[in-house]
Amino acid sequence: MTIKIDLEIGELSEQADISQPFLPAEEKTESKKSFSERRSNGGSIATVVLSTFVVVLGSLEFGYSVGFSSPVQSAMMEDLGLTMSQYSTFGSLLTIGAMVGAILSGRIADFLGRKGALRVSSASYVIGWLIISLLKDAWLLDIGRLFIGYGVGLTSYTIPVYIAEITPKNLRGGLTTTNQLSITIGILIAYLLGMLVRWRLLAIIGIIPCFLLVLGLFFIPESPRWLAKVGHDKEFDEALQALLGKDCDVSVEAAEIREYVEELENLPRAKILDLFRPKYMHSVIVGVGLMVFQQLGGINAVMFYASEIFKDAGIASNHAASVAVAALQVPMTAFGALLMDRSGRRPLLMVSAGGMSLGCFLVGLSFYIQGHANDTHLAALVTILALGGLLGYIATFSLGMGGIPWIIMSEIFPINMKGIAGSLVTLVAWFGSWVITVTFNYLLAWSAAGSFFIFAGVSASAVVFVAYLLPETKGQTLEEIQSSFESFFTKRTLKANQVLC
Template sequence: MAESRRSYTYDPVGTGEPYRMESGQLWRQYLIGAIANIAILCTGYSMGWTAPINIKLQNNDTSQSPLDHKPSNGEIAWMGSVLNFGAIVGPFIGGFAASTIGRKWGLMSSTIPLLVGWILAAVATNMAFLYAGRIFWGIAVGMLFTISPMYCAEIATVESRGALGSFLQSFITVGFLLVYGAGPFISYHGVAYLGMAVVVLFAVSFFFMPESPTYHLLKDRTEDAAQCLMTIRGRSRQGVAEELATMKADVLASMEKKATLRDVFRGSNFKAFYISCALVFFQQFSGINAVLFYMTDIFKASGTDLDPSIATIIIGAVQLIASFITPFVVDRLGRRILLLISSCGTAIGLALLGMFFLLRHVGSPAVANMGVLPVIALVLFIVTYCWGLGPLPWAVMGELFPIEVKAAAAPPATAFCWILSFLITKFFPTISGNIGMHVGFFIFCACCVAAFFFTLFIVPETKGKSLQEIQQLLGAKNTEPEKA
């Protein structure tokens, strides 16, 4: 019977029973991407750790805290903020690791600062231990937010690259929900031991995953790249030959253009860089950290008697559900349409929150009849943020930079994100306390409106395009390797 596409038989495990598998196994790259993103789950767990732990540390029942004193509000604020110091440094460590020991072992090396952080948290007797632990977690966060999008973009086919890039936001929300759900109901040390267990789970499971084929090609190890590609695609050596040849041509072209940090600020590379930085700016200045910081106040303002711990779990579940929608639709709808929907939805949610808190600030009697409004606005904001502004800046960043520039460009762009995160986390509560919470929400709303128009006019659509085609979109002059 004639077949519509070329196929042949092979025996991948030496059983003597060859079978047809030329179409490949798409699920493999999703499984590998998911296992790689267990590390991102670890960062979500670490970042969300403060939500249940702050309550334990400041509780009058000192048996719940390992510290020798009850921390002040200022100490708690610094504990929340210092993670960003490590996250600013981490991208440069991650970029160096990705280019020297590989994407896989760069991801594996992130377990070191993660475990050091958890050990410090477990043995803590004063705030200095917790500050240090949070800084180590921040280093891991910076490393992983640099390497993980790079790894996922390099193992993905064109058709699934957006979905794998969206895994970052999905898995970080799993980490948040895990610590939100478990933290209030287990001991302080139980939270730390669970964090360690998740890190060990990642290290053991990812140990068996392949390296990025692109990294092997960069090191001129063609057969190693072929073996990795066979594992990722579920195809034979002949079945990956065409894709391998294309990847090798792209890598050879990139190796002719050795990139330094200076090259990031030239031509199409700079366009990719400023688009990436703008997207992470809009991500942070959507006010996600401020909204989550004030989540308890928002629920209280609505007049509900819901326990803050339960409210946090509910919002974590909403984040999780919304985040897992994006991987299923991003390669069908495209990046731009999701970013447009996301920036529009977050702007509306923030405008409603700003209006509610403005009315409360001026003592309007209308607030009494608007109790459900802040909750609706919060859910709208969270859901639409998770559809676009949360995951897609990282996915797009992994696509925009050419191979030779990624290791040089990703660290400063990622560090920029965490500098913004620190500024918002540390200073927004003070500013809002002095001039009113509504002002901050209106500022964030304006930034989301700006994100809408920036996406509409500047951000290119990368759906269904090869990495070389994306470079052509950005205006790269020499996207084809020179012929001999």
Template sequence: MDIQNERRRLLDAEDGDEDPTGLISEQEAYLSKVKNRNLYLATFASVLGPMSFGFVLGYSSPAIPELTSIADPRLRLDDNQASWFGSIVTLGAAAGGLLGGWMVEKMGRKLSLMFCSLPYVFGFTMIIAAQNVWMLYIGRVLTGLASGVTSLVVPLYISEMAHERVRGTLGSCVQLMVVMGIMGVYLGGLYLDWRWLAICSSIPPTLLMVCMCFMPETPRFLLSQGKRREAEEALRFLRGPDAPVEWECARIEEACSEQGSTFQMSDLKDPGFYKPLMIGVMMMIFQQMTGINAIMFYAENIFEQAHFKESDLASVIVGLIQVVFTGVAALIMDKAGRKVLLIISGVAMAISTTAFGVYFYLMSKFPPPSSLSLLVLDKAAEEPHADLAWLALASMAVFITGFALGWGPIPWLVMSEIFPYKVRGIASAVCVLTNWSMAFIVTKTFKDMMILLTSAGTFWLFASMCILNVVFTIAFIPETKGKTLEQIEAMFRGTSGP
């Protein structure tokens, strides 16, 4: 097929001269011959990275209680050290985002994924062999560095491999595997001490390196390097033997040749670059300003207030809710669309954080009775407090459900879809750096916000941010469901895609 003639015909059709269904039917005919088995296999291999990332994020929750009460004074953490042990990962991840942006351009997506497994394993090895607090910190920074690289590379790898029918579902698997990793480390924490937990946490990144040896590089990266034969082989592996991959290869090649291959400063004036960059950065800011870290921070206390004595088990329940609803989001992503799920997610989180603010406001009016007062007060004195605890439980369940449906997985998915190929690495690095920097700022200033604004005021601030992210979604975020990456690029440039 002559791609140039077909594209010209489509442009004429959009002017009213011809119905463009010829191209649509040809695209549908191509996709009908595609077999997804190897694509699913490559996706599974790559998302071992986000699972490793989840183990890193969740590791501090079961490990910190042990490390703050350990007999060895060289490893015992005080409150400040425990805070740094939990949050220093975000600094490593921010640096990893910048490193990942360089790696994907110089080394490619596949090699970047393979190499990022090394700091995961080295980091957990440092923690396992730790003889002092600084070795624990170094281990956490290394695993954070790997997490930052992973959070950039894996969405790009999947989006550049997948076709438009399943890209949303497969892209959502990134966040699904993160929350599965978190739940896995919570479950492991019920039975293992902190050293054995670190050993188990090093298994997924080891499997990542082994499995990725047998997976292809993305066709788009290979074409950007002038390796057309290798790109066709990669597409044949990913699409199956029956698909006429030369057609898809030519379509990608044409889009790459139109853009040019290198980023220049003049590209900053191109709406095809600055519009998606603005959207990507703002989505990362809004994701962290929803209050997800604050909710998770309070989860253990809230369960205790509601008389759930096993706080470790409560963490597993929270992780299970995240897994279930992130899985639901993955299943419906390519049917419901990104924009609808973001709006539903934002509204649910706005309602739940508002309710949390009400909970803390009422808690300040009806503080729980002290043990001394319980000796002289009847059981009715406890009832307002018990009722409020269940309000908090309901709010937390709604919030986690809403976050898992939209603002958890979709910012990472959209980031991997909207940037032009030649700036995909650097623009994604800016987004990842923004996300992890905001995560660090919110985590480290959270206690100060609680003092300055009160607990209720802090959560009402989060609620207002959730309302803003709904408005931002409606006004600025485009729907990318069912579009090829080349069509999405053309939409931002204001032209017709190939």
């Protein structure tokens, strides 16, 4: 298994630095303006916006798939006679499928193209939803959930890569954010519809974004970088012309992209063991660590089982409360995107993790009071603590810990290590999600209060982790980030040695 995974994710080391796919050099002369500058001087962005809108339908499907299990839990268990253990398995299998999809996503996206990978993910989603909506045996529904998870794994990698490869530098931040924003909207849609329709119909509705995505792919160009990499010169010129505008001279950009692809091909092929060399260890620790804290902070457990959490906390309108949780994600994600390049990644992450810790502590306190106090007058306090804590938790998670770890991951690794490192970090993220979702109901059965106190402790530890190990990356080139990581870690090490002495 180790060898197989190494081979699979080794393929991803050939991926480009997706943060600047059209800019192989940091500086441009007046006679050779960058893609962004030329685009802002008259090129049309209509195709870029349309292409982004089409592919984030896959992100919408991603969010819908994640949100599906929360509103349908009680109905599915009742209709199919499922035990809590069986439903926990059903919920967690999405993350198993996503791990497989994430491992294979780079190879599929390179072999079939970005659009081809999205077609494969759509087919996987459709198969999964049809199985869940039409069949009755629990093990068959588990297979359907695996198919959906596989689609999630493919889209979680392919969509950000595609958007980054077609988007000019001056628009990349805003348009890339639409990926995370669409995921939160998908979750909200699943929660809202879960209040109105039965779970089998909810599964059938999940096919609609896939149909729209596949249809839309016929009207948007393939990634020019991928076309250049596989040697499809005619299609490459057509795609680049469509993205820059029909009246724009694309010769400069075409030359830059071809030069960039040639440089990537000449880089040494990286292997997963190379990540653990001293040169890259700090980046690996930060990238993996942020994903561990993101997942072990309990976010997927809360989103998968929000309705049951509110029900256990004594909130009568638990479905409405779950919708409020999902609805809060949308504006907070957008607000976090606005703050990211102003306040910086580091302070936003610390505020986010601190707020998550406080929110989990309040939820844990509500369960503790509920279990140890017999005074019925405290019922209102329990409800306020549970609702306020969860809303605060979701709001602060969306502000920073939801999206920033993925941005940090794309910034801290050198160009020749970015693909393989991204695969490793993505795999760790989905593995952590699986661990939490498969164990969460057992944790609640052991101690609901204790479960949230643990999540609070994890998020509090994340604040210390960020403060000690993460330098600020806002407004820096990739080379400057590499240098800042080395100097930051050296200073921390010297300071720790002085304290010990």
